[in-house]
Amino acid sequence: MDLNEQQQPPQKRNTTQMMIAHGVNLTKQRRIIADVLFERNQHVTADQLFDLVKQTGSRVSKATVYNTLGLFTRKGLVREIFIDASRTFYDSNNSHHHHFYNVDTGDLIDIKDRLAPHFIEQDLPEGTSMDIVDLVVRVKNIKS
Amino acid sequence: MDLNEQQQPPQKRNTTQMMIAHGVNLTKQRRIIADVLFERNQHVTADQLFDLVKQTGSRVSKATVYNTLGLFTRKGLVREIFIDASRTFYDSNNSHHHHFYNVDTGDLIDIKDRLAPHFIEQDLPEGTSMDIVDLVVRVKNIKS
DNA sequence: CTGTTGCTTAGAATAGTTCTAAAAATAATT
DNA sequence: AATTATTTTTAGAACTATTCTAAGCAACAG
Ligand SMILES: [Mn+2]
Ligand SMILES: [Mn+2]
Ligand SMILES: [Zn+2]
Ligand SMILES: [Zn+2]
Numbered sequence: 239m240d241l242n243e244q245q246q247p248p249q250k251r252n253t254t255q256m257m258i259a260h261g262v263n264l265t266k267q268r269r270i271i272a273d274v275l276f277e278r279n280q281h282v283t284a285d286q287l288f289d290l291v292k293q294t295g296s297r298v299s300k301a302t303v304y305n306t307l308g309l310f311t312r313k314g315l316v317r318e319i320f321i322d323a324s325r326t327f328y329d330s331n332n333s334h335h336h337h338f339y340n341v342d343t344g345d346l347i348d349i350k351d352r353l354a355p356h357f358i359e360q361d362l363p364e365g366t367s368m369d370i371v372d373l374v375v376r377v378k379n380i381k382s
Numbered sequence: 383m384d385l386n387e388q389q390q391p392p393q394k395r396n397t398t399q400m401m402i403a404h405g406v407n408l409t410k411q412r413r414i415i416a417d418v419l420f421e422r423n424q425h426v427t428a429d430q431l432f433d434l435v436k437q438t439g440s441r442v443s444k445a446t447v448y449n450t451l452g453l454f455t456r457k458g459l460v461r462e463i464f465i466d467a468s469r470t471f472y473d474s475n476n477s478h479h480h481h482f483y484n485v486d487t488g489d490l491i492d493i494k495d496r497l498a499p500h501f502i503e504q505d506l507p508e509g510t511s512m513d514i515v516d517l518v519v520r521v522k523n524i525k526s
Numbered sequence: 527c528t529g530t531t532g533c534t535t536a537g538a539a540t541a542g543t544t545c546t547a548a549a550a551a552t553a554a555t556t
Numbered sequence: 557a558a559t560t561a562t563t564t565t566t567a568g569a570a571c572t573a574t575t576c577t578a579a580g581c582a583a584c585a586g
Contacts, residue, residue, distance in 0.1 A: 323542090341521070371517070376484075378484065444535090448575075468573060
């Protein structure tokens with residue numbers, strides 16, 4: 239339902255370095271957002287992230303949270319995951335991996351290995367059965 | 383951008399039979415919608431389907447289009463494909479397959495075979511390169 | 527008929543997201 | 557430093573896909 243802890247050990251990342259490496263200009267608000275977002279591997283909605291920032295005592299507008307998530311996505315710092323029309327998650331773990339989404343609980347958790355879809359069924363989370371495999375390969379035009 | 387023709391030959395399907403087989407009660411509006419939707423394999427948004435129905439001269443409310451697509455989805459007649467927060471497509475081909483989505487053109491086309499994601503790169507549509515593979519395995523709780 | 531249930535409908539409401547336009551911060555230039 | 561240009565933030569309005577509401581209609585059973 240809410241934030242989903244990840245299995246990987248939470249290695250503290252240098253958010254300043256990350257932003258510079260990806261060509262993101264540093265600002266006060268972006269630092270705050272990045273620090274909260276990359277504190278650990280997690281899947282958060284824009285609204286959840288907005289709340290998390292608030293909980294640290296810092297004040298960042300919701301518009302900036304959206305703007306920053308969009309920027310981070312374009313720059314490759316985070317991955318957008320579209321679960322349905324009203325559930326967009328941002329994945330602070332930008333490495334290549336896929337997800338289990340539990341339609342009953344709303345849990346969104348990582349698939350550890352790059353398993354072929356046909357073999358995933360063997361490794362479902364405890365107490366769950368396969369619902370639907372949604373694979374969308376997004377391609378882009380080769381710029382000429 | 384708009385409706386994407388599919389590669390498969392459009393075999394006319396008996397929509398009445400389909401609905402009965404899936405436990406959908408027959409109504410005037412559901413027949414109209416099913417006839418338009420299953421006329422061929424296609425990926426349509428609710429709004430596009432609403433327009434298509436209008437073009438046949440029949441009048442069905444937008445609410446009923448949404449209700450019917452929801453019902454058809456629950457009964458397994460169609461598949462929902464969530465491309466992003468404002469793009470939900472309904473696939474009139476409910477057989478197990480995946481999709482290429484072109485982020486530049488908006489084209490949504492079928493992936494013919496059940497390829498493992500790692501081998502898909504070899505078979506991209508002409509003039510496109512891989513953007514992102516979005517695989518979400520939806521699981522559900524085993525009811526006790 | 528009469529009541530019950532299921533279905534359709536218009537329009538209102540919801541909610542996630544984007545837009546707008548102005549202020550603030552930051553950087554560049556003289 | 558002072559001025560100018562650029563970027564960023566912000567509150568709130570606007571947008572839009574979808575869902576909800578509540579009333580009417582259709583089908584059907586008793
Ligand atoms: Mn909240
Ligand atoms: Mn339209
Ligand atoms: Zn993840
Ligand atoms: Zn398809």
